[in-house]
Amino acid sequence: xxDRILSIAANTFRETIRNKIMYAILAFALLVIGLSYFLADxxxxxxxxxxxxxxxxxIHFFGVIVAVFIGITLVNxxxxxxxxxxxxSKPVRRWEFVVGKAAGLSGTLALIVLVMAVVLFLxxxxxxxxxxxxxFIASAGIYxxxxxxxxxxxxxxxxxxxxxxxxxxxxxxxxxxxxKDLLFFGGRSDVPAVRWLSEGVFYALPNLENFNWKNEVVYxxxxxxxxxxxxxxxxxxxxxxxxxxxxxxxxxKDFK
Amino acid sequence: MPGTDRLVELERVSKSYxxxxxxxxxxxxxxxxxxxxxxxxxxxxxxxxxxxTTTIKIxxxxxxxxxxxxxVFGEEAGQSPEIRRRIGxxxxxxxxxxxxxxxxxxxxxxxxxxxxxGEMNRSVGEMLGRLGLAGAGGKTIRKYSKxxxxxxxxAQALLHDPELVILDEPxxxxxxxxxxxxxxxxRDLKTAGKTVLFSSHIVSDVEALCDRVVMIDRGxxxxxxxxxELVGGGGVQYVELVFSPVPSPARLAAVSLPPDAGSxxxxxxxxxAHDTEEANRLIPRFREAGALVRSCYPxxxxxxxxxxxxxxxxxxxxxxxxxxxx
Ligand SMILES: Nc1ncnc2c1ncn2[C@@H]1O[C@H](COP(=O)(O)OP(=O)(O)OP(=O)(O)O)[C@@H](O)[C@H]1O
Ligand SMILES: [Mg+2]
Numbered sequence: 001x002x003d004r005i006l007s008i009a010a011n012t013f014r015e016t017i018r019n020k021i022m023y024a025i026l027a028f029a030l031l032v033i034g035l036s037y038f039l040a041d042x043x044x045x046x047x048x049x050x051x052x053x054x055x056x057x058x059i060h061f062f063g064v065i066v067a068v069f070i071g072i073t074l075v076n077x078x079x080x081x082x083x084x085x086x087x088x089s090k091p092v093r094r095w096e097f098v099v100g101k102a103a104g105l106s107g108t109l110a111l112i113v114l115v116m117a118v119v120l121f122l123x124x125x126x127x128x129x130x131x132x133x134x135x136f137i138a139s140a141g142i143y144x145x146x147x148x149x150x151x152x153x154x155x156x157x158x159x160x161x162x163x164x165x166x167x168x169x170x171x172x173x174x175x176x177x178x179x180k181d182l183l184f185f186g187g188r189s190d191v192p193a194v195r196w197l198s199e200g201v202f203y204a205l206p207n208l209e210n211f212n213w214k215n216e217v218v219y220x221x222x223x224x225x226x227x228x229x230x231x232x233x234x235x236x237x238x239x240x241x242x243x244x245x246x247x248x249x250x251x252x253k254d255f256k
Numbered sequence: 257m258p259g260t261d262r263l264v265e266l267e268r269v270s271k272s273y274x275x276x277x278x279x280x281x282x283x284x285x286x287x288x289x290x291x292x293x294x295x296x297x298x299x300x301x302x303x304x305x306x307x308x309t310t311t312i313k314i315x316x317x318x319x320x321x322x323x324x325x326x327x328v329f330g331e332e333a334g335q336s337p338e339i340r341r342r343i344g345x346x347x348x349x350x351x352x353x354x355x356x357x358x359x360x361x362x363x364x365x366x367x368x369x370x371x372x373x374g375e376m377n378r379s380v381g382e383m384l385g386r387l388g389l390a391g392a393g394g395k396t397i398r399k400y401s402k403x404x405x406x407x408x409x410x411a412q413a414l415l416h417d418p419e420l421v422i423l424d425e426p427x428x429x430x431x432x433x434x435x436x437x438x439x440x441x442x443r444d445l446k447t448a449g450k451t452v453l454f455s456s457h458i459v460s461d462v463e464a465l466c467d468r469v470v471m472i473d474r475g476x477x478x479x480x481x482x483x484x485e486l487v488g489g490g491g492v493q494y495v496e497l498v499f500s501p502v503p504s505p506a507r508l509a510a511v512s513l514p515p516d517a518g519s520x521x522x523x524x525x526x527x528x529a530h531d532t533e534e535a536n537r538l539i540p541r542f543r544e545a546g547a548l549v550r551s552c553y554p555x556x557x558x559x560x561x562x563x564x565x566x567x568x569x570x571x572x573x574x575x576x577x578x579x580x581x582x
Contacts, residue, residue: 007367011353018355081351086412089316089345090368091337255318 012104029062048129055120071153095247134217176208264292269324299462300455344418350409359393423454499547
């Protein structure tokens with residue numbers, strides 16, 4: 001990685017960890033994870049299993065909030081506040097800026113997901129659960145999904161406003177969890193055009209269920225390395241394609 | 257002396273932006289051409305909205321022209337990052353990452369310029385000192401005043417000792433002291449062999465500093481040249497004569513001045529003569545009318561007058577706010 005990308009990534013990471021809102025969200029997330037005991041009390045079933053269940057959902061939920069928040073504000077903000085002028089007038093290629101930003105944000109998300117996962121692991125232990133490595137494996141899946149969302153947010157940021165970028169990113173997140181169902185229903189149609197269309201849409205839209213291993217962890221069925229590898233390569237190819245598109249759009253951008 | 261090699265060349269550059277609901281394109285620059293020679297200080301003048309910032313953005317490849325050629329160091333603008341290492345750019349009202357300290361920001365810039373660690377640390381300290389920010393390097397930019405931001409903007413543009421310095425309104429937001437410092441800084445850059453292009457609407461700053469001036473209005477060039485070329489003919493606009501005591505109306509009539517050439521100012525009578533010859537013809541006639549000459553002063557034509565001629569009165573258009581020039 002060239003030094004310039006590293007500098008931009010490091011600066012982006014620094015920006016997020018100096019952001020007070022981030023700490024507020026993180027503190028709230030940790031509180032909810034810590035309180036999952038009380039949530040569990042209302043439900044039926046095995047206590048520790050439900051702590052993992054609720055905790056992972058919590059990591060997922062807050063992770064998405066943070067990803068959308070920093071993905072949108074940071075990339076769009078650079079253009080709105082014109083800090084981007086100071087960076088791009090230096091010997092920096094435009095794609096290096098996009099990649100550096102995405103790398104820095106991914107670093108922040110790694111830290112946040114790790115902190116939440118460690119807290120969940122400890123809470124789970126405190127309530128008498130066995131050491132559960134699955135928490136970290138499921139969190140890794142959540143993290144990969146968040147990185148994909150960052151790539152999408154960067155793409156939307158290159159051509160639209162912060163609010164629209166946020167809406168598009170959240171829409172992608174929602175659709176990304178049901179795109180497989182779309183394929184399923186579309187595939188049952190008698191009209192070939194509908195089948196092709198649903199298949200085309202399925203491959204164009206992100207399939208975020210690729211990264212969802214929460215249930216397997218809760219029910220004690222750890223995923224095999226093959227599935228992890230599969231998810232990793234999906235992230236590399238799909239996320240890479242999205243980021244490439246973002247770079248291409250950004251390269252032609254005329255700054256206001 | 258303007259060098260033969262041109263560091264910046266614009267050739268018939270046009271730029272438009274889509275505007276309004278139908279995204280109709282509105283022309284911002286039309287067929288703008290000018291150049292900046294090596295080791296020149298060139299002032300880029302024009303009223304608000306003339307297109308100065310747009311032109312400067314095009315030079316830095318932040319905006320892309322619709323048509324025309326833009327060459328910097330002989331290469332098409334924005335083609336290679338290596339060219340940008342030789343340029344220092346300060347945008348208009350620069351805005352920084354406010355969570356960084358001034359020093360941290362300059363070090364980030366140093367990294368992006370590809371400076372070595374030793375060179376960078378030395379240069380950051382030097383720049384902070386030179387721009388009067390020595391005590392502020394460790395302060396977060398959020399706490400900077402407007403003038404401090406402006407100074408930091410200059411510091412980041414000069415950090416890597418660039419050959420070509422492009423500044424968009426470097427004096428705006430500065431106190432008189434700060435403006436003086438920036439003037440001196442720009443002069444020092446020229447002495448050090450650098451080339452400077454800066455925009456401004458403060459005519460006196462441009463007049464005091466520049467070898468050459470490029471004046472634009474509504475996206476079109478209205479004047480280009482050295483100060484002497486623009487002001488022309490030795491630059492004397494008229495000769496101001498002050499006589500006292502004020503002659504009586506009857507004796508004044510005998511002097512037979514052209515209409516509007518004279519006026520009473522307190523207990524003196526002020527006359528505008530076209531040139532020194534006319535002044536010399538007038539002096540004895542006033543002596544006969546009983547008034548003695550107290551002062552005789554050639555009033556030079558200033559850049560501001562040219563500016564008013566070419567810009568404010570251009571095409572019989574009226575401006576709600578006259579351009580600032582003081
Ligand atoms: N992104 C944009 N979209 C549409 N119009 C724009 C855009 N940027 C600038 N303009 C218009 O272009 C014209 C020139 O703007 P520019 O900022 O270049 O002027 P300027 O000479 O720098 O003025 P000032 O002295 O006020 O800084 C203005 O009429 C402005 O409204
Ligand atoms: Mg401007």
